[in-house]
Amino acid sequence: MSASVRTATAADDPALSALWKRCFESPHLAALHALDPDRHRHTFVAQNDAGDGIDAVVVYVPRLIRDADGIPQRVGGIGSVATRPEARGQxxxxxxxxxxxxxxxxEQCAWSLLFTGTPGVYRGSGWQEFASTYTEGTLVPSPADSSAAGAFRVRGATARDAVEVAALHHAYNAKRPLSSLRAPDDWAVRVPAWYGAIDRSLVAQHPVSGAIAGWMVAGHEGDCVQVREFAGSDECLGSLLAAVGSRGRAAGLTLARVRIPVTPGVRAALPGLLTDARQVTEHVGMARPLHATAESVRATVTAPGAVHWYGDCF
Structure with missing residues (x-):
C-alpha cells in the first residue's frame, strides 16, 4: 500500500496527537509542536492512500543554536518522528x-540536528553521529566535605526565581557551542515539558548576598541520579551536588550520572556526589550539513564544552 507525502494542516492535529500518543509516552509533544507558529508547513506526513489516516510524521523545528564560535545559527531540529507499527519498513x-x-x-538552516537511539534510520539520509560524554559513578554515602557543601544555601526553586534562573542560563551558555537560545516560550513550555515544573530543580544562594548563584536540574531513572543541567558559578557546584546526593540517598538510589561539561570546577565538585567517576561516551546526536560546511558542523558538535541541554529537546 502506497502513501503520499505532504505538509500537515490544522485538520491533521488530532491524528498527529493520536499517532504520538500511540508511539511515545510523551504527552507533551502536542504542546511542543504548538510552539512553532509555522508548525504545519514544518510538519511532513505520509498520508495513507486508503484514506484511513496518517502513517508517519517528521517535524522540523527551527532553532537558534550556537556554533563553534558561540554565534547563533538557524538550525533545523528533527523531532517527533513516528510511524504506525503497521506501516513500518516502507x-x-x-x-x-x-x-x-x-x-x-x-529556509536557510545552516545544518540539521537530531537525537536518536536508532541512528541507522538516519544515516542513509545524510545525518552522521557525533560523540558526547557524561560522568557516572557510585553515589557517595555522605558528602565528601560537609563544610564546603554547606557554603551556599540550597533550596528548591520557585516560580519567583524564573527571571534569575533564565539570566544564569543565558550567561553560562553565552558562548557555549551546541547550546540553544531559549525564548520566553521555551521557558514556559519546552523546559517544563522535559524537566517538570521549576520547583523540581534546585538553586544555590550566595551565603552573604543571598543572590542566586547556581541552578541545577536533577531527577532519577531507575536507581540512578541524573544531573541534567547546571548554570551559574562553579563555586556553588559542591553545595548543589551535595544536595542532589542527599535527595538521591533519601530515595534509595545508588548510582549517579552527571550530564554537564567537565570543567576544573565540575571535576573538583564531583566527589561530593559520586565515587569511582568514569567518563562514558555515547553516540545519540546526529548532524547533517545544509548551508554550512561539514567541517564547521563537526567543529561545533566536537568543540570543548559543547552541549545540547536535554531541556532544549525538539
Missing amino acids: GLVRRLLVAAERTMTA
Missing part, C-alpha cells in the same frame, strides 16, 4: 526526511 521516514531537508535548506 521507507516512509526517509521520504519525509527528504521533504524536511528541502524546506530546511530553503
